[in-house]
Amino acid sequence: MMSATKKLQGWKLLWQLICYKPKLYLIDTCFWILIMGLPALPGLIIREFFNSLTGEAQFGLSPWIFIAFLLALNLGHIAVIFAGRITKTQHRFTMRSLVRRNLLERLLNNPHAQPMIAKGETNKTVSPGEVISYFRDDAEQIEDNVAWVSEILGEGIFAVISLVILLSVNVQMTLFVFLPLVGMVIIIQQTETRIKRYRIASRQATEKVTGILGEIFGSVQAIKVAGAEQDVLEYFRNLNEKRRQMMVKDSLLNAILNSLFQNMVNLGTGLILLMTSFLMQSGASKLTVGDFALFVYNLSFVTGFFNSLGRFIAFYKQTEVSFERMAALISGASADTLVAPNHLYIQDLGKTKKALPQLEQPLENESDRLQILKISNLTYYYPNTTQGITDISFEIQRGSLTVITGRIGSGKTTLLRVLLGLLPKQSGEIYWNGNIIADPANFFVPPCSAYTPQIPQLFSYSLRENILLGLSKTDFEIETALKMAVFEQDLVTMNQQLETLVGAKGVRLSGGQIQRVAAARMFVRQPELLIFDDLSSALDVETELTLWSRIFANRHEQEQNNWTPTCLVVSHRRSVLRRADQIIVMKAGRVVAQGNFDEILGDQQADWIF
Structure with missing residues (x-):
């Protein structure tokens, strides 16, 4: 029950981030849909191109016209990618800045003479240097996950469209497409605990390295006076070695999962193509060369989506770790504080006619003077x-x-x-x-x-x-x-x-x-x-x-x-x-x-x- 609540909490926080700037998110999503959708159109052109070569074309156009259409689509795709990157960058910056701003505000509102404590299983004290890991690594993890939501949505929409096209070509072959998805779900369920454990260990190791860096730079004179340079450097090397080991484990697990997902998709694709060739050779199917080309072309959108979906789910498990770490650091406040809507720019304060903070604030009344x-x-x-x-x-x-x-x-x-x-x-x-x-x-x-x-x-x-x-x-x-x-x-x-x-x-x-x-x-x-x-x-x-x-x-x-x-x-x-x-x-x-x-x-x- 507790695990299910945590999962829902993570999705809730992601949704609140998305709702912070809904227009920007919708624009970003629309661009991503176009980026994913424009490459889907050449499949239809490719089918007509091959059918025109075999004399089975429906429109009777010259192959050169189809080639011109392909060039035009590719140029349009490049333009959409360029425009989409502009909105994607702005959207990413906004999400990351909101999380960092809210985290910083919450930390600054803590009593300043009290140490920062990440409350959890260990309730350990966190130094200012260690906090860098929260602002840098965890905020970027959350930013990437929010950005990926729009991307996976765009891929999903055109995966559904491509699936409809596959079904229109051949229903039996299309059913084999879902075999890799079943395998991915099983893999994620089996490795969920390890994914989160490795990510927590790598984040904590990074946190210790940034923490000791802050301590070293803040205590240079004390280190030199004590003649402890070699001891400090040796301790720093040990921390870096432990971080390297944890990061290698985390990265290796990611690489293994990505490889499994990709290979399962490729294996499923190979089986489908093998089945298609048997059907065409036996004459049991009325597939034309153009239909086969269309099927193969759109198959990549569906299998590619399954691959991205598997990686997205694994990535979300790591994002849960980032949310949990930040929530532990601002103990005493709800995790919703991290994604609460807030002003990011000074001009936003001006629009709401909110007075900007003044460095010099004279006493409003004579009676306010200390008596x-x-x-x-x-x-x-x-x-x-x-x-x-x-x-x-x-x-x-x-x-x-x-x-x-x-x-x-x-x-x-x-x-x-x-x-x-x-x-x-x-x-x-x-x-x-x-x-x-x-x-x-x-x-x-x-x-x-x-x-x-x-x-x-x-x-x-x-x-x-x-x-x-x-x-x-x-x-x-x-x-x-x-x-x-x-x-x-x-x-x-x-x-x-x-x-x-x-x-x-x-x-x-x-x-x-x-x-x-x-x-x-x-x-x-x-x-x-x-x-x-x-x-x-x-x-x-x-x-x-x-x-x-x-x-x-x-x-x-x-x-x-x-x-x-x-x-x-x-x-x-x-x-x-x-x-x-x-x-x-x-x-x-x-x-x-x-x-x-x-x-x-x-x-x-x-x-x-x-």
């Missing part, structure tokens, strides 16, 4: 563990500095991620000016808030592009943000100033410079809430003190510019703790103390915290 942020009983536990945060509650006032501190593993970073929606809260509420925040992940973005993690992400572009990320700001505004981030002296030493390329992940910058560039990225947006996760981890004490003094020393000037920054910070530095308006001490995922520096520490030692 008080309240966190109430916030709770989150990592899957299958008791680690996380429990019943966290505190308030943050506008323009204040709140510092979260505690020992390593006390839940500080987890708290920030749950607050920002990067991890899904399991209970508790977040209030902005008394209004509940239902979707923190989409709310806590500029201009409401900006976040710098412990290890900020920079891109292989210029300093300017890393700070703006598409925003439209003047050089003065950028330099002001850099000065606030205590980066002005570093900028002076750079030959190309703002156009300096920082390299992959900011490799040309020091750890402290990377953190200050990330801070400048926040400052240039002037958000209501600034969230730093351990900014001091790569900064010396003097630089960090200067940065905090620049954030708060010119508060009056900033208020005149209509920007009063409110800061939520993870830090262990006493200098920052002394400046804080509020300190939140965490231990084992809970708040164990809350207040200002004097109330919590005073003259006591802070060993119990750190």
Whole structure:
């Protein structure tokens, strides 16, 4: 029962893809019918040609006229193939893009601090490199299957027409045509499990190779520092060897099946032709040479369709694997999400008068500016563990500095991620000016808030592009943000100033410079809430003190510019703790103390915290 449901689910998903652009699919199908149909017409011309040579022609035309008809049909066939390829390419691109777009949207809607898990028999974690296999191989498999549906439909229509012609020539000979089809059905039923098992194994092997490639390119420095180049390369070779073995098995099975289907068709064709020759020699049949030529010509359309049908069914079994893999990756959502109708082009959004997303989104009302942020009983536990945060509650006032501190593993970073929606809260509420925040992940973005993690992400572009990320700001505004981030002296030493390329992940910058560039990225947006996760981890004490003094020393000037920054910070530095308006001490995922520096520490030692 479960197997039958899965099969119906696969066909349902294919049908939904077809219905996404029905006009495009119908045009593509019509072209394919013409591509298959035009070659069927020469059969009639060939019969008259041979009958004209034996004096049995019905129209009495010259053989040269039939040759001219054949040339004209072939030229028309070439033109239809060229036009059909244009629509076929567009149809393929649309189907593939829809699946990839929906898969990407679903993955981006997942909490970003949680790992991607392909839920199935193993519930294994999937790395970003491994996801490439889903977007490339599985999406192309589905695309090919959808495209093949129109092709098999076109072949089927003319196989039926050719079958009618065969029956009109000789019924007994035509019945032998169905023998290969019976054999194909038996083969597919016997090999279905192996087809899917080999395809799953080959996809998983490819997934591991793309995953390790991503890990290698992302950890080049760590590999070189550890002197592990040879070990990593050897591991990479082993993965490639396993992939080669799995791909060979998968490809070999496909080749064997295709060979079986083709040979069964050829064997059936040979038997039919042998029977026809006996009938003609014995005189038991009134077949003319033209009828025989017509029968042989149209026989190829029927047997060719049976061959394509067998390969199509085997190919669909492999497509089921792709649908199952993608559905496992977006666990928690229906597989229908993969094929749900969606906009693929920006102009499509314009037609529906849907507002395009803006990079700069000023606050709509003055009342939206942060006055008080309240966190109430916030709770989150990592899957299958008791680690996380429990019943966290505190308030943050506008323009204040709140510092979260505690020992390593006390839940500080987890708290920030749950607050920002990067991890899904399991209970508790977040209030902005008394209004509940239902979707923190989409709310806590500029201009409401900006976040710098412990290890900020920079891109292989210029300093300017890393700070703006598409925003439209003047050089003065950028330099002001850099000065606030205590980066002005570093900028002076750079030959190309703002156009300096920082390299992959900011490799040309020091750890402290990377953190200050990330801070400048926040400052240039002037958000209501600034969230730093351990900014001091790569900064010396003097630089960090200067940065905090620049954030708060010119508060009056900033208020005149209509920007009063409110800061939520993870830090262990006493200098920052002394400046804080509020300190939140965490231990084992809970708040164990809350207040200002004097109330919590005073003259006591802070060993119990750190």
